[in-house]
Amino acid sequence: MRIALDAMGSDRAPAVEVEGAVGALRERPDLELILLGDGEAIEAELSRHKGVPRDRVRVVHTTQVIHASESPATAVRRKQDSSIVVGVRMHRDREVDAFVSAGSTGATMAASLINLRPLPGVDRPAVGTDLPSEAGHVLLLDMGANVDVKPHHLHQFAHLGTIYAQDLMGVKDPRVGLLNIGEEAEKGNELTLEAHQRLAADPDINFVGNVEGRDIVRGKCDVVVCDGFVGNVLLKFYESVASFFAKLLLEEMQKQRIYLDLSDLYRRLDYTEWGGAPLLGVNGVTIIAHGGSPPHAIRNALRVAARAVEAGMVDHIARRLQGRAEPPSAT
């Protein structure tokens, strides 16, 4: 198993990436990593860790970094020697089995679309995120890759999410919900009204109907499908609400001079803990980690990548979506 890791992506790159990589190497003896980025800086970070299995790490020096503020399409075209573009190309050329980055989501997605290409039957690959729920986990997709989508895209997301939940979350027959503003089939906007009809008519989707914002964390389904605008807003809102709660809770503990150990609670609420958002629907395994990732989140993204490779996720998606592409007129 060989994975390329963009070492320049996170807010504290490359220290965080290297620490995460070292953790992953210790965890999986069959793992080989290619670290991409400023070779000197990466080597310096590697030398700070003891017992690194150097026979399983290779550093590939790249001279460019794509920043979150850049236009993804332009940056990917112009920065051919960036850690993201070089890493995705290594994956395209099958030098590695997967690619992981905590850098620009847009650029990672653009580079993957251009180089790996969408699988046949997939019009719009989607980014999934595994959130905590009262029942364990729930996969939300799309989380920001596609902001103006059509009903048939949401339908495809349902298939992508189903495979991911089967292969990586261990759910045999994943329940799929359509994020909407009411449970009834006749509730919603133009997009969800039509998507509901399509999902309800597809025998290959275990469609449980519309779900509301309140149902996401309640464990009513394993996969929640929405457009990338709503998904992105929700995910960022979730992050900030969790930290707002934590702040109010700390104030309360200080006021009452009572101290709870909150580390387990935070771990449960922190989706980066088991996270690493997969880009689903391309011909390859691309995992996007959060820019603010701590080392364990990088390690977990590498873990998710390895499991996706082992499970044969890409083949499963390809087989399921083959022949399902929309006729061009419908896109």
Add this chain to the structure above:
Amino acid sequence: MRIALDAMGSDRAPAVEVEGAVGALRERPDLELILLGDGEAIEAELSRHKGVPRDRVRVVHTTQVIHASESPATAVRRKQDSSIVVGVRMHRDREVDAFVSAGSTGATMAASLINLRPLPGVDRPAVGTDLPSEAGHVLLLDMGANVDVKPHHLHQFAHLGTIYAQDLMGVKDPRVGLLNIGEEAEKGNELTLEAHQRLAADPDINFVGNVEGRDIVRGKCDVVVCDGFVGNVLLKFYESVASFFAKLLLEEMQKQRIYLDLSDLYRRLDYTEWGGAPLLGVNGVTIIAHGGSPPHAIRNALRVAARAVEAGMVDHIARRLQGRAEPPSAT
């Protein structure tokens, strides 16, 4: 000050409405209330409270109730003797200064649109919700009234929110943010890209630019504008995340055998505490309370209604939006 209260709307009607009404009457000696609904049931509830100023309460018996599951437009047309329709009509005829309901949001909105009519210059009235934030409060609109909107509707929402924040939140020059998936002006979907241009070009809006999901509770602005689909999903998600968080916290306290008093924390997170969502942009004061409202939330919705009347909010909106209506071609 005379307000009509739908006593049949909440999940525990009319007990909750009557208790909230009694609280409001005690709080404001100048308040008169009209309670609408099943007269016998309301009288029975009233008799359970001591010291009710009966000279300031009138019960108006209505024979029909509109349920949340009904199509709002049809229900409002057919159920002419429902508490919602009768209450809104009393407001239209200026028998009361405001109308409050914890019943069907859709029906309350439909009845208000039909009977009170949108103010000149307002194409789509919007529902606002006052959420807690790190800086105190933030008004989000629209929260579910309008699911397929155009850029000029978001622009109008910004004006409606500005007036509400001035009149009811006491903010002199409210900062308005456009909910989006990135801070840069060129980020977003078709709707927000154009709405951004419109808001940035309007000298009467204190536009702080795009805000992301994470900024809502961070106090970066006083008013956040979004379409009703996103708003509805966000609000319901907020509710459930708050209760999920509380559940995890209780588990943690039991595990550690440490007990914090969480009543203040819950009060801060509970938006119904100061809530009551205003329907902004109609020629009248309609306040929508949550269906799961406890009595204090009903009391607060009545308080918000009274303050909107006192502040002259409807006149302020009318003056600001006069002459701003879109030419028909743009709608």
